Amino acid sequence: MVNRDMIGKPLSTFTFEVDRSKIRELAQAVGDSNPIYQDVAAAQAAGYPDLPAPPTFGTVLSFWGNRRGFITFRELNITQPNLVLHGEEEYTYLAPIYAGDVITGTLTMTGVDEKLGRTGSMEFITFEFDYTNQNGAAVLKTRQTAVIRQEVAK
Amino acid sequence: MTETQTKLHFEDVQVGDILPTLTKPPVSHNLFVRYSGASGDFNPLHTDPAVGLAGGTGGVIAHGMLIMGFLGHFVSDYLGGPLPLSRFGVRFQSMTRIGDVITCSGTVTKKYEADEAGFGLIEVAIAATDATGDKKASGSFVAKLPKRADLT
Numbered sequence: 001m002v003n004r005d006m007i008g009k010p011l012s013t014f015t016f017e018v019d020r021s022k023i024r025e026l027a028q029a030v031g032d033s034n035p036i037y038q039d040v041a042a043a044q045a046a047g048y049p050d051l052p053a054p055p056t057f058g059t060v061l062s063f064w065g066n067r068r069g070f071i072t073f074r075e076l077n078i079t080q081p082n083l084v085l086h087g088e089e090e091y092t093y094l095a096p097i098y099a100g101d102v103i104t105g106t107l108t109m110t111g112v113d114e115k116l117g118r119t120g121s122m123e124f125i126t127f128e129f130d131y132t133n134q135n136g137a138a139v140l141k142t143r144q145t146a147v148i149r150q151e152v153a154k
Numbered sequence: 155m156t157e158t159q160t161k162l163h164f165e166d167v168q169v170g171d172i173l174p175t176l177t178k179p180p181v182s183h184n185l186f187v188r189y190s191g192a193s194g195d196f197n198p199l200h201t202d203p204a205v206g207l208a209g210g211t212g213g214v215i216a217h218g219m220l221i222m223g224f225l226g227h228f229v230s231d232y233l234g235g236p237l238p239l240s241r242f243g244v245r246f247q248s249m250t251r252i253g254d255v256i257t258c259s260g261t262v263t264k265k266y267e268a269d270e271a272g273f274g275l276i277e278v279a280i281a282a283t284d285a286t287g288d289k290k291a292s293g294s295f296v297a298k299l300p301k302r303a304d305l306t
Contacts, residue, residue, distance in 0.1 A: 022192075025191070025192045026192045026193065026223070027227075028192070029185070029188050029189045029191075029192035029193070029220070029223065030189075030220065030223030030224055030226060030227050031178055031179070031224070031227060032223075032226070032227035032230060032231075034230060034231070034235075036235055046235065048235075052235065052236055052237065053236065054223075054226055054227075054230060054236055055226035055229055055230055055236050055239055055242055056219060056222050056223045056226040059193045059194075059195065059219045059222075059223075060192070060193055060194060062194075063193050063194030063195045063196075064193075064194035065194075080209075081197050081198070081199070082197065082198060082199045082205050082206070082208065082209035083209060084197070084199075085218075085246070086217070086218035086219065086246050087245065087246060088243065088244065088245045088246065088293075089218065089219065089222055089243065089244060089246075090241070090242070090243030090244075090293075091239075091241065091242045091243065092240070092241050093236075093239050093240055093241070093242070096236075096237055143243075149210075
């Protein structure tokens with residue numbers, strides 16, 4: 001069972017320098033060849049000060065930024081990452097993120113629900129990440145639901 | 155004034171509009187490894203077939219966020235870039251396995267006024283589906299689009 005004492009408490013605070021290479025690499029991995037994500041001159045010609053973060057860049061912030069991910073799982077008593085599935089993801093965009101920004105993130109577990117699924121009992125955990133930039137401006141909020149299966153599917 | 159860097163205007167979009175679909179090449183084990191490196195999500199469920207088998211998923215499965223990344227590409231293409239986005243959310247509905255061909259689709263469901271003068275908001279229902287019609291993820295996005303200057 002997930003440790004419910006941790007609900008509402010910040011689990012991790014971290015800082016991530018948004019580097020051009022990580023923007024390029026994410027865009028390449030999802031197959032988006034738009035030059036605004038690859039080439040600074042193309043981004044600037046399109047009106048951006050530098051490479052803009054692609055829509056799902058929050059995932060890079062949450063994993064490369066929050067290097068305590070698996071430690072946090074253990075602290076929450078989630079011992080088998082291979083039983084964790086991703087249920088939902090929602091981004092609220094508050095201000096642009098560009099290469100060169102220094103982003104600070106805070107991770108909070110906001111809720112735990114238990115439900116009975118096809119493969120037995122499952123826990124639905126909601127996590128929220130709040131991100132601000134080097135000027136203190138809120139840039140992104142992400143809300144994520146993880147589904148923890150209690151046993152291997154038959 | 156908000157910077158949006160888009161050529162798409164509020165007046166160009168109507169409720170019921172169907173977005174141009176985006177079909178991705180078949181997903182591969184290699185792509186899952188690549189996406190692990192790009193995103194930093196090294197859960198072995200996506201990279202190690204033995205762990206996938208032991209976890210009951212029948213081998214490696216795609217990261218949900220890879221599929222949402224495909225949808226992000228689709229949305230960014232439609233909007234001409236990422237900045238018009240104000241909200242983007244999906245629910246993951248089934249697992250994506252090696253060889254699946256993912257198509258992203260969307261339909262405009264709402265248009266309404268933004269708080270900021272000179273802008274309007276559109277809401278679009280989106281989905282990522284494989285070649286058999288199995289829905290991998292679905293959800294919606296809201297984007298803030300500039301209105302054309304009133305020339306009358």
